[in-house]
Amino acid sequence: MSDEFDVIVIGAGPAGENVAARAVRGGLSAAVVEEDLAGGECSYWACVPSKALLRPVELAADVRRVPGMSTGPLDVAAVLARRDEAVSHLDDAGQVKWIKSVPAEFVRGRGRLSGPLRVEVTAPGGAVRLLTARHAVVLATGSRAALPPIPGLREAAPWTSHEVTVAQEIPKRLVVVGGGVVACEMTQAMHGLGAEETTMLVRGRSLLDRMEPFAGKLLRDSLADGGVDVRFGVEVTKVERSVPGGPVTVHLSEGPPITADELLMATGRRPATGDLGLGTVGLPEKGPVEVDDSMRATGVPEGWLYAVGDVNGRNLLTHMGKYQARVCGDVIAARVRGDRDDLPGLRAVADSLGAPQVVFTDPQVCAVGRTEAAARSAGFDVRVVEYDLASVTGAYLLGEDYRGRAKAVVDERRRVLLGVTFVGAGVAELLHSATIAVTGEVPLDRLWHAVPSFPTVSEIWLRLLEEYGL
Ligand SMILES: Cc1cc2nc3c(=O)[nH]c(=O)nc-3n(C[C@H](O)[C@H](O)[C@H](O)COP(=O)(O)OP(=O)(O)OC[C@H]3O[C@@H](n4cnc5c(N)ncnc54)[C@H](O)[C@@H]3O)c2cc1C
Numbered sequence: 001m002s003d004e005f006d007v008i009v010i011g012a013g014p015a016g017e018n019v020a021a022r023a024v025r026g027g028l029s030a031a032v033v034e035e036d037l038a039g040g041e042c043s044y045w046a047c048v049p050s051k052a053l054l055r056p057v058e059l060a061a062d063v064r065r066v067p068g069m070s071t072g073p074l075d076v077a078a079v080l081a082r083r084d085e086a087v088s089h090l091d092d093a094g095q096v097k098w099i100k101s102v103p104a105e106f107v108r109g110r111g112r113l114s115g116p117l118r119v120e121v122t123a124p125g126g127a128v129r130l131l132t133a134r135h136a137v138v139l140a141t142g143s144r145a146a147l148p149p150i151p152g153l154r155e156a157a158p159w160t161s162h163e164v165t166v167a168q169e170i171p172k173r174l175v176v177v178g179g180g181v182v183a184c185e186m187t188q189a190m191h192g193l194g195a196e197e198t199t200m201l202v203r204g205r206s207l208l209d210r211m212e213p214f215a216g217k218l219l220r221d222s223l224a225d226g227g228v229d230v231r232f233g234v235e236v237t238k239v240e241r242s243v244p245g246g247p248v249t250v251h252l253s254e255g256p257p258i259t260a261d262e263l264l265m266a267t268g269r270r271p272a273t274g275d276l277g278l279g280t281v282g283l284p285e286k287g288p289v290e291v292d293d294s295m296r297a298t299g300v301p302e303g304w305l306y307a308v309g310d311v312n313g314r315n316l317l318t319h320m321g322k323y324q325a326r327v328c329g330d331v332i333a334a335r336v337r338g339d340r341d342d343l344p345g346l347r348a349v350a351d352s353l354g355a356p357q358v359v360f361t362d363p364q365v366c367a368v369g370r371t372e373a374a375a376r377s378a379g380f381d382v383r384v385v386e387y388d389l390a391s392v393t394g395a396y397l398l399g400e401d402y403r404g405r406a407k408a409v410v411d412e413r414r415r416v417l418l419g420v421t422f423v424g425a426g427v428a429e430l431l432h433s434a435t436i437a438v439t440g441e442v443p444l445d446r447l448w449h450a451v452p453s454f455p456t457v458s459e460i461w462l463r464l465l466e467e468y469g470l
Pocket residue numbers: 010011012013014015016033034035036037038039040041042043045046047048050051109110111112140141142143161165182272275276308309310311315316317318319320321
């Protein structure tokens with residue numbers, strides 16, 4: 001078994017797997033080191049299980065809005081069984097087989113840098129193997145849930161995304177801390193599946209505070225109408241759980257404490273750089289690994305270290321990590337071959353344009369590019385147009401009491417879109433049209449000729465352009 005490869009990737013999440021595949025496609029050999037399950041957070045404890053839990057909840061809401069339609073009670077056991085199937089019962093045999101088919105070498109164990117181009121792998125049994133990279137090492141170690149330093153919190157062993165996504169039982173009383181994407185999606189999923197008393201504790205004044213303000217407001221209204229107690233401006237001061245697995249008491253900065261069956265902390269992520277040996281190559285031991293647009297780590301002599309996915313802190317999204325991975329694998333191969341490494345496909349420019357994101361709640365929230373606030377602070381000559389999605393025939397036909405809104409942020413100087421946000425049922429699949437318009441910088445006068453079909457939700461495009469004055 002060789003211990004020398006052209007490229008060594010640490011972490012077999014979606015980003016790591018893809019960087020290896022692209023490097024091999026470019027004619028290089030690659031090894032992928034994974035300490036847990038090949039497939040990473042996304043496949044087992046993040047995107048896939050969360051969406052499997054949300055789908056029936058969302059579908060039930062869609063059905064309830066159609067007069068004459070109803071759903072029976074949700075069969076929660078069946079939903080959890082389908083979720084278990086979606087995460088391959090936490091067995092990564094299929095992913096390992098895929099990595100080997102690339103073909104890349106799969107190495108099970110914990111990877112750690114031990115100097116330039118060297119990776120020490122500690123196998124589950126404790127054996128240590130030293131791998132050497134001829135050209136590049138790529139860090140793709142992802143991120144972990146971050147827990148704030150609240151007295152009693154760690155001792156109370158709260159849930160994070162890692163536990164809630166693979167829950168085998170739905171707690172009747174649930175407290176969720178956080179107002180970001182994980183908090184919103186998992187509150188919706190757990191409440192829809194049977195967490196009757198669900199309380200959301202949000203430190204700030206809004207949900208999804210990196211998005212357009214109306215998105216958080218519409219989502220808050222929907223959660224509150226559905227019976228979730230959403231509280232803003234509340235801090236958790238102390239947590240108590242005297243019996244492991246027993247009830248948990250959450251003390252607050254204002255109001256009486258809440259006792260619940262489970263506490264979910266959805267308070268952000270930190271890059272998985274702990275004990276990665278970054279100090280051995282002159283980088284800070286903690287924090288995201290900073291990279292340039294070719295995913296090369298900055299500040300490393302000879303430029304042999306790269307970082308893709310959550311670990312570089314650019315955009316914590318699977319599709320963006322995979323995009324960075326494609327760029328990274330291709331750029332490494334080009335550099336090894338001595339080809340030009342500055343072609344347009346070899347720079348991850350989409351990262352800074354504003355990554356597309358769908359929040360799979362009811363209503364769905366999706367956005368790409370810059371918000372109005374971000375565009376203004378970047379100095380663009382901004383004009384915004386908004387439209388009530390309920391007034392679009394295609395949306396109205398989806399069901400009664402449709403609630404949704406769209407907003408486009410226009411660069412007036414160039415008459416192109418800087419950002420688009422859609423909130424409402426059935427808008428997730430619309431997002432890619434906005435991504436193409438924003439990334440392709442399609443002039444509005446040209447977009448006018450992209451005629452949306454009647455009666456689809458896509459007619460929102462026509463309405464937004466009419467609002468703009470076309
Ligand atoms: C609940 C939840 C839902 C989400 N839903 C979505 C969604 O719907 N859409 C979306 O785009 N994004 C979603 N995300 C974000 C998405 O999960 C991440 O952006 C994505 O998983 C990042 O991929 P990655 O390959 O960078 O890292 P990861 O998926 O975290 O994979 C990193 C891998 O590296 C391994 N590793 C770490 N350190 C070492 C080491 N020293 N040695 C060996 N192996 C190591 C880990 O075990 C892991 O397998 C969600 C996140 C959460 C928490």
